[in-house]
Amino acid sequence: MAVKKQQEIVKQALQKHQHDKSLLVDVLQDIQAEVGYLPQEMLEETGRGLGVPVSRVYSVATFFKAFSLKPRGRHLINVCLGTACHVRGSDKVLAEIEKELKIKAGQTTKDLKFTLETVNCVGACALGPMVIVGEDYHGEMTPEGVASVLQQYK
Numbered sequence: 001m002a003v004k005k006q007q008e009i010v011k012q013a014l015q016k017h018q019h020d021k022s023l024l025v026d027v028l029q030d031i032q033a034e035v036g037y038l039p040q041e042m043l044e045e046t047g048r049g050l051g052v053p054v055s056r057v058y059s060v061a062t063f064f065k066a067f068s069l070k071p072r073g074r075h076l077i078n079v080c081l082g083t084a085c086h087v088r089g090s091d092k093v094l095a096e097i098e099k100e101l102k103i104k105a106g107q108t109t110k111d112l113k114f115t116l117e118t119v120n121c122v123g124a125c126a127l128g129p130m131v132i133v134g135e136d137y138h139g140e141m142t143p144e145g146v147a148s149v150l151q152q153y154k
Ligand code: FES
Pocket: 080, 081, 082, 083, 084, 085, 086, 120, 121, 122, 123, 124, 125, 126, 128, 130
C-alpha cells in the first residue's frame, strides 16, 4: 500500500477519535479494519499523531490478540489441537493443511488468501477434529477432506 494512502488512513482514524490518546485502541481498530493489519509505519504515525511514545503503541498493538502486526489472509483457518480433537487425529489434519498451503501454523500464504493458526478446544469436541475457517465450522475433518474444504474459499 502506498505511503500516502497509509498516512491518509491514519489521519482519518485520528480525526475520527479527536486525537484522543485514551482512544488509542479504537484508532488501531479502525486502521486494522481498513488495512487488514497494522504496518510498522502506521503504528509510528499513530504515535506521532496522538503524542504517545511509539513503544506504548507497540505494547498495545501486541497485547491484544485481535491486532496483527503482519499481513493476514482473507480467511483465517484455526485447527483445533485440544485433547479430544488431537486423539482423533487433528495433528494429521494440520499437517495436511500445511502441506496443501505450503505454510506452517502461524503463517500466511503469499497470495494473502489464508492465515493458518491453531486453537485449543472450541467447545465442539464431539465433532472433532474441528477446523474453523472464518465463521465456518468443519467437523470430523480428515487429511483426505482438507483439499475440498480449502477449495470452498476464494
Ligand atoms: S478439543 Fe477440539 S473442539 Fe474440543
